[in-house]
Amino acid sequence: MTFGFRSGRLPAEVTSFVGRTAELASVRRLLGRSRLVTLTGPGGVGKTRIALRAASQVKGDYADGVRLVQLSGLRDAELLPHTVAGALGLAGNDPRPALDALLEALADREHLLVLDTCEHLLDAVALLADVLLPTAPRLHILATSRQPLDVPGEHLYAVQPLSVPDPGESGHRPGSASSDALALFTQRAAAAAPGFEITDGNREQALTLIRRLDGIPLGIELAAVRLRALTLDQLAQHLSDAYDVLEAGRSVPEPRHRTLRTLIGWSHELCTPQERLLWARLSVFAGGFDLAAAEAVCADAELPVANVLPLLISLVDKSVVLRADGPGGPRDEARYRLLDTIREYGADWLDSLGETTACRARHVAHYHRLLSHFADRFFTSEQLRLARALAPDGDNLRAALGYALQDPDTAGSPLSLTAVMWSYWATEARIGEADYWMAKALARASEPAAHRATTLIWRADFGRYQGRQAQCLPWVLEACKTADELGDPRLVAQALRISAGVHNWLGDESSAMAALTAAEPLLAAHGARADLIQHHYIKGSALLFCTRRPDLAMVELDAALRLCTEEPEECWAQGYASLLRTMALVLLGRPAEAVAEARRCAALKGALGDTVGIAGAVEMAGWAEAGQGRHRRASRLIGAAAAQWRRLGSEPVSGQQAALAMRERTIGQIQEAIGEKEFTRLFTEGETLGQDQALAFTAAGTDAPQALPRRRAAGTPAAAPATGTPVDALTRRELEVAELVAQGLSNREISQRLVISKRTADAHVEHILSKLGFSSRLEIAALLGSADEESAEDTHT
Incomplete structure (x- = not known):
């Protein structure tokens, strides 16, 4: 796939990785002798970081590589096979159940599949692993979960908090396991408060603090950012007070769960009322979000839109919200996310405020606007840009559909979403998932009729690519009937066009041509440019396949392409x-x-x-x-x-x-x-x-x-690293583009320098990132810099 953000590749680390040497070695050993390894432990203990670092270290051992499936934003267990397939780069065109298609695709592949954050989908993930592993003998799974999957053959590794020096131990020995918690605190504190360092005078205070935090990495990071406003003494005292106040009367069986919950609660107490409100409202997002989404979903009279950005920055400063690069790297618009434990706390607070329903309704409305804009501009030169912008929001689009299906009266009709989501599903190749959502929306909602007709049209259009032509015909007939009853000639023409496409796939020449003929006067009077383009290429297809007249087909196809010249980047x-x-x-x-x-x-x-x-x-x-x-x-x-x-x-x-x-x-x-x-x-x-x-x-x-x-046989060790550099995988043109990327040029500047279209430059950069397994343009620059150094060393030898 050319869109790196849906390829399932491992993300770049945005903060330094501290310690965990013994843990990483243990996980690697387990992966060497077991095909299912699950990292367990409480939220915030570092399961995901260890899993991603371990996967990165062993990725060369798997002929087909490592794929990451992030499950924290997935709420519908039925979509688990679709989500895994998407991370593997498999399109959802198969008419069979998604699990059957996934089983066949993985049967002869050698992947390490990282399933991250499984606890809320425990039964579904366990079933998936139990079915996949016997069928795909070269597949390995590394899962993270607060609970075991309880699947035969599962090897568990309980991730412990960072080792905390015992009282009387200084934690001063570099490289010792007992110094990891102190090293993490020191690094994060120095980042939060430049100039901070551990000295003989404050070491014991720092050790007392991290002992109170039980060495939980998330707890250490949340505490460290408080040094912007508090001294180390004050921080320790405030945290101690927080434990006494927030935990009074509570009974939580697991001390480490209580420690983290207390610390998150303390962080919450230290936020301003508006920061708390934003934190709560941000909990409706599944996965990441951008500033525009935060403003649209979280702002109202009580929280003015002008306040969202400064409050968001403040929550980032407090490590409540995490900032990440967009899909195109640091130059893209920033995206943000909440860790699961922090989002859960925010969701509880939102529910206690009685705002969950209203906030979800704004969430649905925001993503409906984005989808509507993409559908309206789909056949224009904005197509690629809008597709790339919407692609990272897959989890939020699913969440919006889920909210609408749960509460259509408040959140809005699910059919209003499915009627405009076709453009996203088409560019993301999520045809099987599209059918799943459209079927649910059509079964549970009947109004408004125009959205129902449009959803039926696109379900039929997608269905013919799945070989379901016979099922598509009733959908098209209902859409035609509904459009006719509504008196909407453009909708009737769209239904007739898809009807022609279905009949064309069935080899029914007379029905296909009759539908096209009936649509033509409606298009002439009411059709938009996009409708005419689609009509011409579907008619060209019918002339090509049904009537076997390639000469006449060329006339229609050339007409479609002439209309496309108005939007050359489409x-x-x-x-x-x-x-x-x-x-x-x-x-x-x-x-x-x-x-x-x-x-x-x-x-x-x-x-x-x-x-x-x-x-x-x-x-x-x-x-x-x-x-x-x-x-x-x-x-x-x-x-x-x-x-x-x-x-x-x-x-x-x-x-x-x-x-x-x-x-x-x-x-x-x-x-x-x-x-x-x-x-x-x-x-x-x-x-x-x-x-x-x-x-x-x-x-x-x-x-x-x-x-x-080259593929190696199952059980054979991985080949030694190649002597050449990754640059050798690039074509001469790609290397030329990569060098310009390394110089800091944008894609538009590259297109001007090389006298190529911007679309071609976009494609070259995407191919380079995909070939090299990178997610950021900065990685290209770093690679070329190291390649230049190696070349210079060779010259001097």
Whole structure:
């Protein structure tokens, strides 16, 4: 996938990692002899940090790498398989249950799957692990949870707080386990209060404080930031008082839970009333959020919008809210999140204030506005920017749907969300998840009728890519009937267009063309540019597949592309028109033009991360190359496409019967030219390519990929590190772009320097980040700096 923030890669650490040497060694040993390791312990004890650091240390041991699945923002257990599939880069096109598709995809992969924060989905995660591990013999799982999963074969590692020096021990020995808690306090205190240091005069006070905190890392960090306003003596005294006051009369069985709860409560008491109010209201977010979301959801007459930013900054300063880079790195707009234990405290406070319902309603309204704007601007040059901006909010979009389904009278109709969420689901390739939510919304809500009709239209449109054409027809018929009753000609035309698409997939020429013909006068009178673009490429598809008239199809597809020139940075519609145009050129016997068109399509779909479109582009490139007599390259491309279709859970070419017949004819011609055995060998080589490698191969024009990935047999140790640097994985153009990134140029400045479109520059940067396994542009700069140093050393040797 080209969107790094949905790829499941490990995040960069934003604060220093202190100690835990023995713990990391133990976790690595457990991973070496067990396929399911669960780190347990109370909230705030450091389970996630240890899991991520351990996973980073062992990622080279797994042929298919490490994937992180962050579950803290997931509330619906039924979506767990979809969430795991998304982290693995699998699109949700498979009509089977998501778990079945996931089982097949993981059957022959060697991954370490990190399932973080499982306690609120304990039964679902346990079931998933119990089903996956026997079916996928090379899969390993590292989970974090406050409770064990209780699955056969699970090895538990109880994460303890940082070791606290005993009374009388100084904790002064560097590198000793007993100094870790003091080292963490010292580092965080120095960050909060520049100039702070541990001296012989204050060491015992600091040790007394961290003993009172039981060595819990989150507790130490929350206390350390108070040194901005308090001396160490005052901090220790205030904390002692807080324990006496806040814990009076409470009975909590686990002392460490009581310690953390007390400390969070004390932090809460030290906040101003408006800071407490913001903290409570922020608890409705699932996962991260940005400033605009915080202002829209948390502000009202009691908490003016102008106050949100300074209060948010204050909560960041107090370590109540964590700041993180956006998906594009430090230059992106900042995002924020609450740790689970802190969010739970805020949610309890919000509930006690009686504000939960109102705050959730504002949450739904905010994300509805974002989705509506994206849907309205989808067929414009803003498409890629808006898709990237919305992608990190997947957990919040699910939460909004959940809030609306729980309380439609207050939070708003769930159908109003599903009617505009199609653009997000399409660009994120979450078609199976889309069907899940649309089915729930349609089953539990019937008003308003226009939103119901629109939801039915998109459910049918997505459904045909899942091979569910027969089920789609009743949805389209209901949508047409509802739109007609509403007297909405544009909605009727949209329903007729999707009806044509479904009939086209079924090979029903007369019904497809009749629906298109009926839609045309409505479009002429009421259609928007986006409607006309879609109409032209669906009609082109029908002419191509049903009537077998590629010449007439080219007329429609060219008309769609002419309309697209008004918004040249749009990728989705241009990509599909280009895909169909490639097939038409192949049928017209113009393979050189078809090759160029296929590469254009691959670039468009690659920039957007449209997995269905990417698979189609690679497939079409193979057909076009076969038409030019480049049978070996064609064999590898068709093999690469086959792997992509499999990962999508789809038949090749989405199961379109006429296209399948063309594919078989092309394969037959290749086998006749080079022999069945050679075709199979090359096809199998192509199947080993990942999505980004397949895109790079399509663009390169070479007979063979630059380097075919190697897989080791199960149980074989990981290969020694390569002597080359990661820079060697980049193409010459990508290296050129990477060097400009390292110089601090923006994507627009890079496009101007290299005389390429900004979209192409965006795509290059995304590919570079994906190839190198990076999440930040700063990492590219650091890598190139180290590569330059190595080169200089080689020169001097």
